[in-house]
Amino acid sequence: MKREDGPTVSALVRETGILDPNSTYAYVLLGDRFGQHGLVAEEDGKLIGFVSGFLDPREPSTLFLWQIGLRAEARGRGLGKKLLNAFISLPANRRARALETTVAIDNLPSRRLFEAFSRDHGASIEAIGAYGSELLDGNSEEVIFRIAPLPSHTSG
Ligand SMILES: CC(C)(COP(=O)(O)OP(=O)(O)OC[C@H]1O[C@@H](n2cnc3c(N)ncnc32)[C@H](O)[C@@H]1OP(=O)(O)O)[C@@H](O)C(=O)NCCC(=O)NCCS
Numbered sequence: 638m639k640r641e642d643g644p645t646v647s648a649l650v651r652e653t654g655i656l657d658p659n660s661t662y663a664y665v666l667l668g669d670r671f672g673q674h675g676l677v678a679e680e681d682g683k684l685i686g687f688v689s690g691f692l693d694p695r696e697p698s699t700l701f702l703w704q705i706g707l708r709a710e711a712r713g714r715g716l717g718k719k720l721l722n723a724f725i726s727l728p729a730n731r732r733a734r735a736l737e738t739t740v741a742i743d744n745l746p747s748r749r750l751f752e753a754f755s756r757d758h759g760a761s762i763e764a765i766g767a768y769g770s771e772l773l774d775g776n777s778e779e780v781i782f783r784i785a786p787l788p789s790h791t792s793g
Pocket of ligand 1: 653655656703704705706707708711712713714715716717718719739740744745746747749750751753
């Protein structure tokens with residue numbers, strides 16, 4: 638993900654109506670300062686999805702996935718899983734041994750995506766905590782999931 642992707646990613650996030658919209662500035666920073674940890678998906682030259690994250694500064698063997706999203710017309714054809722696999726395979730991420738993310742308690746497609754990803758890799762998926770709605774302006778609770786172990790990449 639590059640800094641130039643920021644405005645388009647920001648627009649895509651708003652378009653989903655599901656993801657928590659951050660400022661365009663936040664997505665520009667994400668692309669510029671954490672771009673090596675995230676990526677965008679393009680089809681016919683158009684940005685159709687993205688995934689963002691970073692290594693947890695407290696525990697760099699844990700890769701935190703912040704947001705993943707696809708345009709509505711790109712969903713339901715395996716691209717979410719493809720993006721996740723590409724995300725954990727990025728040179729900057731591939732040494733991580735665990736993936737953590739949060740899923741809004743009422744977001745079934747997101748929950749299913751992470752369950753399917755875990756199953757495909759023979760990894761466990763465990764709820765290890767939550768950010769409660771009292772922290773989130775009354776929005777749905779975000780359950781923290783930990784998926785481990787991630788597949789080990791032998792090269793790079
Ligand atoms: C979550 C999201 C990225 C999933 O991407 P996707 O490409 O549609 O998912 P995939 O096609 O790779 O499917 C992955 C798994 O989830 C399941 N799944 C996907 N959408 C589903 C839905 N609406 N209902 C139930 N299961 C669903 C699939 O069946 C598949 O499981 P399987 O391998 O057991 O068959 C996509 O729905 C999206 O962009 N949603 C809006 C943004 C969002 O909610 N992001 C997550 C919060 S950070």
